[in-house]
Amino acid sequence: MNLDEVKRRALEVHDLYDELNRRDRRVWRTDEFMLGFVGDVGDLAKLVMAEEGARENPGGRAALEHELSDCLWSVVILSHLYEVDLADAFCRTMTELKASITAQLAHPGEPT
Known part of the structure; x- marks a missing residue:
């Protein structure tokens, strides 16, 4: 589904x-x-x-x-x-989180 x-x-x-x-x-x-x-x-x-x-x-x-x-x-x-396109919001949020986590993994100990 x-x-x-x-x-x-x-x-x-x-x-x-x-x-x-x-x-x-x-x-x-x-x-x-x-x-x-x-x-x-x-x-x-x-x-x-x-x-x-x-x-x-x-x-x-x-x-x-x-x-x-x-x-x-x-x-x-x-x-x-609240008229939120959940699919778009989810994809955007996952993209942001992935970029943030990837940056933290590439540069451990540096603030993000």
């Missing part, structure tokens, strides 16, 4: 959440999506600790996969809400 397909599927679920929330209460604001993401990252941290043996994980590997997917969903939705 490519990033466009990930975005399409994420937006389908986003739209379903909006429909459900309009019926039951109200649509989430962008800051509420961010808070949901923070909660998902916290859950992910606990599952990573479980994978490393530092805590119990009754959900097993499936729980880790689910939480990673939740976090990816949140990033995709936030990028959509």
